[in-house]
Amino acid sequence: MRLKDKVALITGGGRGIGATTAFLFAEEGARVGIVDLREEGLKEVAAEATQKGFQFKTFVGDVSKKAEIEGVMESLVQELGRIDVLVNNAGIAISRPFLEKSVEDWVKTLEVNLIGVFLCSQAAAPYMLQQKSGKIINISSIRGIDHCGREGIMDYSASKGAVINLTKTMAKELAPYINVNTVAPGHTNTEMTKSLPEEVRRNMIEGSYLKRLAEPEDIARAILFLASNDADFITGQILLVDGGFSLK
Ligand code: NAD
DSSP states (O other): OTTTTOEEEEETTTSHHHHHHHHHHHHTTOEEEEEESOHHHHHHHHHHHHHTTOOOEEEEOOTTOHHHHHHHHHHHHHHHSOOOEEEEOOOOOOOOOGGGOOHHHHHHHHIIIIIHHHHHHHHHHHHHHHHTOEEEEEEOOGGGSGGGOOTTOHHHHHHHHHHHHHHHHHHHHHTTTEEEEEEEEOSBSSHHHHTSOHHHHHHHHHHSTTOSOBOHHHHHHHHHHHHSGGGTTOOSOEEEESTTGGGO
């Protein structure tokens, strides 16, 4: 029960890594809120939670809209009393070759993947500072690690690189009360990668030294570690969970 009585909010919790993290957090004793753009995803995850004996607070909201996220944070704190852990997990990737990439692709990607992290953290931080404790975990990607940016998603890669930089600055500015860290997943078996051509998925597996995609649970366990008291003296760090992909 590593998160006993902690209150956690997970963005993009309507499926994939976010939903898996929400279930793991609940199993570890946390009271969990999830926010997502897609109401049907929230309903499905909440129903599964109920079956497992948990009660999730669900919020329809867009991480890139300041007023919506401030409203979500206020409701969560009103209903559950506090916020101890924020997982900035919501993210999108729009695949298009460099010469066809549009300003709209860039703006949308940066709004969700980077400004969304900033806005959710800015909404949560005042509560955490008042409590004098809190943990923020930002989900980047191996594609955000210097030489690992990928063709077709250069805007995604740039946004994830910026999340690492933002994490380090937030860690300085919100110390000593809030620990801010990044998990950088390798290719993970979720909807985001299921839609890719089989050859691309095969290359992803071949590129990893551990010769498989990550399962969402692999990533969720790393997030749990950084959210728990085991990581109380860790801040401003990047935890790569990529089966060795970035070693190449
Ligand atoms: P996913 O697409 O399966 O789930 C993402 C969830 O975020 C969806 O439920 C979606 O509705 C929600 N979302 C999207 N935009 C939102 C917004 N503006 N506001 C609120 N919710 C929004 O993705 P995933 O594979 O579970 O990825 C989760 C995170 O991990 C993302 O940040 C992603 O970039 C990162 N990541 C994924 C992989 C991978 O291979 N799957 C690898 C590295 C990093």
